[in-house]
Amino acid sequence: MSLTLPLPRVILQKDTTRTPVWFMRQAGRYLPEYRALREQYRDFWTRCFTPEVAAEITLQPLRRFDLDAAIIFSDILTVPWALGQHVRFEAGEGPKLSPLTHGNDLVFLKPEGALQRLAPVYAALRLVREQLDPAKSLIGFAGAPWTVATYMIEGGGSRTFSRAFRWLYEDPASFNTLMELLARITADHLIAQVRAGADTVQIFDTWAGVLPEVPFRDVCIRPTRAIVDAVRAACPGVPIIGFPKGAGAKLATYAQDTGVDAVGLDPMTPLQWARDTLCGTVALQGNLDPLLLVAGGPALDTAVDRILGAFADVPHVFNLGHGIVPETPVAHVAQVLERVRQYRQN
Amino acid sequence: MSLTLPLPRVILQKDTTRTPVWFMRQAGRYLPEYRALREQYRDFWTRCFTPEVAAEITLQPLRRFDLDAAIIFSDILTVPWALGQHVRFEAGEGPKLSPLTHGNDLVFLKPEGALQRLAPVYAALRLVREQLDPAKSLIGFAGAPWTVATYMIEGGGSRTFSRAFRWLYEDPASFNTLMELLARITADHLIAQVRAGADTVQIFDTWAGVLPEVPFRDVCIRPTRAIVDAVRAACPGVPIIGFPKGAGAKLATYAQDTGVDAVGLDPMTPLQWARDTLCGTVALQGNLDPLLLVAGGPALDTAVDRILGAFADVPHVFNLGHGIVPETPVAHVAQVLERVRQYRQN
Numbered sequence: 017m018s019l020t021l022p023l024p025r026v027i028l029q030k031d032t033t034r035t036p037v038w039f040m041r042q043a044g045r046y047l048p049e050y051r052a053l054r055e056q057y058r059d060f061w062t063r064c065f066t067p068e069v070a071a072e073i074t075l076q077p078l079r080r081f082d083l084d085a086a087i088i089f090s091d092i093l094t095v096p097w098a099l100g101q102h103v104r105f106e107a108g109e110g111p112k113l114s115p116l117t118h119g120n121d122l123v124f125l126k127p128e129g130a131l132q133r134l135a136p137v138y139a140a141l142r143l144v145r146e147q148l149d150p151a152k153s154l155i156g157f158a159g160a161p162w163t164v165a166t167y168m169i170e171g172g173g174s175r176t177f178s179r180a181f182r183w184l185y186e187d188p189a190s191f192n193t194l195m196e197l198l199a200r201i202t203a204d205h206l207i208a209q210v211r212a213g214a215d216t217v218q219i220f221d222t223w224a225g226v227l228p229e230v231p232f233r234d235v236c237i238r239p240t241r242a243i244v245d246a247v248r249a250a251c252p253g254v255p256i257i258g259f260p261k262g263a264g265a266k267l268a269t270y271a272q273d274t275g276v277d278a279v280g281l282d283p284m285t286p287l288q289w290a291r292d293t294l295c296g297t298v299a300l301q302g303n304l305d306p307l308l309l310v311a312g313g314p315a316l317d318t319a320v321d322r323i324l325g326a327f328a329d330v331p332h333v334f335n336l337g338h339g340i341v342p343e344t345p346v347a348h349v350a351q352v353l354e355r356v357r358q359y360r361q362n
Numbered sequence: 363m364s365l366t367l368p369l370p371r372v373i374l375q376k377d378t379t380r381t382p383v384w385f386m387r388q389a390g391r392y393l394p395e396y397r398a399l400r401e402q403y404r405d406f407w408t409r410c411f412t413p414e415v416a417a418e419i420t421l422q423p424l425r426r427f428d429l430d431a432a433i434i435f436s437d438i439l440t441v442p443w444a445l446g447q448h449v450r451f452e453a454g455e456g457p458k459l460s461p462l463t464h465g466n467d468l469v470f471l472k473p474e475g476a477l478q479r480l481a482p483v484y485a486a487l488r489l490v491r492e493q494l495d496p497a498k499s500l501i502g503f504a505g506a507p508w509t510v511a512t513y514m515i516e517g518g519g520s521r522t523f524s525r526a527f528r529w530l531y532e533d534p535a536s537f538n539t540l541m542e543l544l545a546r547i548t549a550d551h552l553i554a555q556v557r558a559g560a561d562t563v564q565i566f567d568t569w570a571g572v573l574p575e576v577p578f579r580d581v582c583i584r585p586t587r588a589i590v591d592a593v594r595a596a597c598p599g600v601p602i603i604g605f606p607k608g609a610g611a612k613l614a615t616y617a618q619d620t621g622v623d624a625v626g627l628d629p630m631t632p633l634q635w636a637r638d639t640l641c642g643t644v645a646l647q648g649n650l651d652p653l654l655l656v657a658g659g660p661a662l663d664t665a666v667d668r669i670l671g672a673f674a675d676v677p678h679v680f681n682l683g684h685g686i687v688p689e690t691p692v693a694h695v696a697q698v699l700e701r702v703r704q705y706r707q708n
Contacts, residue, residue: 182657
């Protein structure tokens with residue numbers, strides 16, 4: 017069934033005549049209807065884990081815009097939470113976790129039962145699938161092991177990731193154990209999302225950009241490959257998008273060695289280089305700068321046209337290069353969508 | 363004279379038989395003798411702008427280690443300070459500036475007289491040159507216009523650089539005026555450093571990594587090219603190292619289009635890719651991960667050998683991929699130096 021949908025067809029390189037479009041963080045704070053719901057359900061975890069609420073938030077942008085896909089409203093930190101780590105969100109701050117400090121702490125993680133704890137995510141996906149136009153895709157997602165581990169070890173966001181790197185460099189064996197555990201649970205989580213109605217999945221490696229070459233191979237590519245292999249075995253034909261933000265020139269190896277079907281390009285990626293280096297191996301997704309979506313105006317139109325032109329005859333999903341920021345005017349999102357749709361009519 | 367020194371010879375691609383070595387932030391908090399001086403001169407600007415103190419700090423690592431170069435102890439924010447912007451450093455925090463908020467604020471910058479205000483930097487360079495072994499290089503430096511502008515606009519460090527980007531996207535004309543002003547004063551500052559005794563200069567573009575492709579051309583490459591042209595015209599034969607941290611695949615264009623003699627590679631740059639893509643155009647510098655220098659042990663030796671091996675027969679300056687961090691054990695710096703020196707004896 018999913019192969020009749022435009023998004024999977026393009027990602028699997030079966031169609032270059034269409035440009036499907038969705039936006040990372042298309043459900044979120046820039047939408048007044050999201051902010052209204054947030055007044056009612058003030059706790060972030062409540063919004064994620066109440067299936068009706070998460071489903072409603074997921075569908076909000078689809079009611080407003082002619083997007084090709086919904087992406088389930090959830091968070092990459094659901095996985096550490098399901099593993100028993102204390103994770104909390106406070107308004108206006110980033111996430112806070114009780115950090116793992118060394119390899120011995122791994123015994124406190126509880127992989128058994130983790131998927132059951134994530135059941136509300138799957139319930140939300142089923143609710144979305146029931147209500148969503150059958151011509152639209154539904155995207156499931158998870159964080160990649162490296163990115164999720166940085167939060168688990170740093171206890172939140174970081175600028176230097178020095179705790180995660182020290183662990184990796186000083187005790188590579190237990191770091192690898194953590195990577196393998198996260199790869200296994202992440203694969204199971206993605207498979208469960210597909211079984212609940214997702215027809216496409218994306219793996220977010222938001223902090224891949226800080227990894228030197230050798231760790232990039234060991235903690236980005238290798239665990240991602242394990243996830244891709246497991247998802248593909250359980251869910252053949254379901255397209256997998258990998259998004260190793262900031263990978264730079266290492267995107268070539270990532271595309272080759274992980275086995276993903278498409279790569280998300282961040283705004284820093286040069287278009288012609290991506291085309292020359294990655295096309296043939298993978299489909300491309302991206303890479304509009306979210307801050308251009310804030311600015312709007314002719315600069316935005318020029319940037320949209322430049323991306324559409326560069327990828328006109330290769331499999332390409334139009335998207336941002338990272339998530340929509342809260343101060344984005346809703347009208348600018350509509351402006352981009354209209355321009356992408358018109359492009360294919362010419 | 364400078365062409366008898368190993369560092370300029372390698373950067374100008376006249377010698378591939380030696381591997382000169384220095385470390386970004388080799389003078390600084392990881393050294394007990396620096397921390398002792400800091401007790402005496404607690405204000406950062408006092409340490410920068412008292413020539414005897416800045417010279418002493420510059421020479422400290424050379425007394426301890428067999429490095430090929432001293433780099434003047436100073437800061438990239440001396441330039442906004444000299445332009446009349448309020449810049450302060452408080453212990454344990456990053457720099458704080460009274461931010462420029464839009465194009466109209468540019469009238470408050472005072473380029474006239476800026477070089478005179480920077481006279482203590484040149485006095486410090488002259489003191490270092492008098493005391494430094496004539497077989498060692500002395501490196502002058504400045505921040506690149508984009509990186510310096512981010513501090514001037516954000517008022518300090520930033521994670522998103524959203525003010526700088528909004529200005530750039532919404533008022534590119536006045537942003538360009540700022541870039542041109544910074545390029546002019548930065549070139550003059552580098553030329554004055556050469557006249558005071560620097561035989562090599564480095565341009566630090568620490569935040570180049572957040573620039574999408576089009577802004578990378580407009581606010582990284584173009585102003586850097588202007589600086590390189592001006593420095594080369596005034597100081598022919600003085601090698602220029604460009605360090606656009608995080609440039610990823612765009613390093614190829616940077617190496618081609620700025621005219622720098624060498625590029626600094628950050629730890630994220632793949633070695634073979636850098637060799638294949640950049641050699642012939644520029645010499646290479648880098649790219650050991652500073653957090654491996656903290657970790658030490660066999661992982662450090664392996665990483666050093668990998669870098670030396672990859673660049674054994676091309677012009678290469680051994681260095682870190684970004685600055686030494688304060689918690690670095692002094693013994694690990696000695697360990698790396700010894701390994702680099704031994705490598706060339708084999």
